[in-house]
Amino acid sequence: MAAEALGGLALGVLLAAPPFLPPYFLEILISVMLVGYLGAAWNILGGYAGQFSFGHAAYFGIGAYTSTLLFLRLGVSPWLGMLAGGVLAAAFGLAAGYLSFRYGLRGPYFSLVTLAFAEMLRVIAVNTKAVGSSLGLVIPNREPAPVNFIFAGKLPYYYVILVMALGAVWITRVVSRSKLGYSLLAIRENEDAAEASGVDALGMKLRAMAISAFLTALGGTFYAQYFAYIDPTITFGPSVSIQSLLQAIVGGAGTVLGPVIGAFVLTPVSELSRAAIRGRAGVDVMLYGLVLILVISFLPQGIMGWVRRRR
Amino acid sequence: MSLLEVDAVTKRFGGLTAVSRFSLTVGAGEIVGLIGPNGAGKTTVFHLLSGFQVPTEGTVRFKGVSVVGAKPHAICRRGLARTFQIVQPFVNLSALDNVMVGAFNRTDEVAAARRRAVEVLDFVGLGARRDVLARELTLPDRKRLEMARGLATQPELLLLDEVMSGLNPTEIEEIIGLIRRIHGQGVSLLIIEHVMRAIMALSQRIVVLHHGEKIAEGGPEAVARDPKVVGAYLGEQS
């Protein structure tokens, strides 16, 4: 009960407070929501199915590039491009997942192969003139046009990513209370025992992969529209992959709210450290590394796991 | 047509032949015992039947259809479930969730799976412990959980791999009773067991494996008196 009241209060604040926030805090809140969203998307495959992807940047990049190219080259609204990117990313995820799972890649080997897939896409993007090579793509026309996912000011972007994050949490909740969710947890715990109990491990993992990749790609489109600029390193580089898994691990992998909680903890850590030590790039990521080590060492189930155990 | 027909199955691991031209049938409603000294190849037979390993030679037919090359989950879907010699619970899930995973073999509905799982947990005597994490269960309870998960898939044939090892006499008595009740529900069973008293009491027919080969088959008394069987077990001790 108390938890629900707290949740309702938090939701109320997230909905009502932003119009009154100074721009700096609004920006921070947008990045909290974005990484929380990405963490939630990663969580479905990594947290529930236990398949630790190190290459979710692949889907993020596919999403960002698909909608941006469709918009720049064909004038297709990024809202539609977003869906196209999601579908394309899901297809790529299914292909990559089928190859990896079919050939029995588990644990760290799966992590490595997903990293390699993402890096391949990055190298291809860097070397392809048609997609702007290493210079990337700029969305030039900043005339506000909501049908084209271009808004005046940051506030509308905030509400978009808030809805996306809530949607991802909702999807996670639905999945976690379905046959798919139970099957994924069983696979994470013990794939052989899951198969022996009638769980189609390959099929279930592919489903998780498709959902996870689809959602991640939508995040890519959001990024492209919000920053109006993408390049291969930003979108396909390892840092998106690391960000995605970090939120979930810190907040609690395999829990519904974990990734968002993780984002609310990690983003302020990064902002504060950057504010404290100005002009020195890398402080935030250095702290992320430290947090990751500390969380694995002392809170291996993340914040949510810790909260649960204390109750 | 028998429920399970294994015909001249061989499994080799490199140079080692773990199972050699092994044949077996299990009829509907039967309880068959599979015994043999350590390393005889019993567990390997289970792996071959349940799709975890593919026979090098020979055929396995379940309900008249070959299951060679089928994935374990597909075989489970057809109605053949198994337990693992070393129990494999989903340690971070509750007993109820463990069994629900099995129950989803026959339904897509969470509520139906939960109902079925609760039923099965009560049936195996774990009803009171359903919310305990599997990692916190004692060994006897884990053995019951293992059986419950298999049972929840609603099998026609259940393979039990040494579900009594490590249990004390009272617990063994309870498991024997449980197996009888499972049988009473119309489930056929193939049981690997080192506890002779139990296997003799339960089985209608016993198959003896030694160095991967079937050396005897028949009723419990006949097998117990078979000099080859006695020799195989004595040879193990020397």
Place this chain on the structure above:
Amino acid sequence: MTADLLLQALVSGLLLGGVYGLVASGLSLIFGVLRIINFAHGAVMMLAMYTTYWLFTLRGIDPYLSIVVTGPLFFLIGMLIERAVIEPNRFAAEHNQLLLTLGLALFLENLALVLWQGDFRTVRPSYASASFVVGEALVEVPRLVACGGAIVMAVALFAFLRLTDVGKAIRALSEEPEGAMLMGIDVRRIRAVAFGIGSGCVAVAGALVTPFFYVAPDVGESFNIMAFVVVVLGGMGNFVGALLGGFIVGLAESLGATLLPGSLKQLVVFALFVLVLLSRPAGLFGGGRGR
């Protein structure tokens, strides 16, 4: 495409391949004993390269000579890292151990970025641009020395693993962990030593490449990725495989660079990586347990 260019690519590829082999041997050794894919391996190399840089810049110590400092120093640092970070999590889930080394890599790399900024630094001793011609191919002396040094170091490592008690314990542990435990090997100590040796190897590799490479916080990343590829190719925990794999990857990379435009050469390496992972997770030369 002329024959000269191909020949040149072969030579460069083989020379860099030796270094990859040494980096990968260290990674492979660590994997063999600890069963951990060490994401921080490249970061350790980077730190060794900075050490080499500072010794050269501040004290004028020759990069090759500095190996007598960096090698042992990073052996100790490796042991320390193992004891402080890895050992307490020895029984953590496999993926959490992987994340642990990822965290370590992020921390070390960005520590370097905070301390020394992102600028490229170079170490250029007098012989840095020395070269000679064999047939039609140009051989740069520092690259040759790096390759030679790497091979010497790798051979010394093999000898160490074969001949010394500690080396034998390491091999026992990576080939038959259960048996080694029974033989009364001090597993805790050997794990730290293995991590130390692996780190020492990659530190030496770092010192060897500084005369012809640049030094920057993320310089270890590409070597790390290459080492993953090499180790997967050579078989996890297989040291000879790692050296052979190093040459294969070096060749693939430099042939890719010659035949393909831009940075597409990396695609060749990643494609190789994915193919080997998918087809033979135990590596081309067998050895360690793959799946």
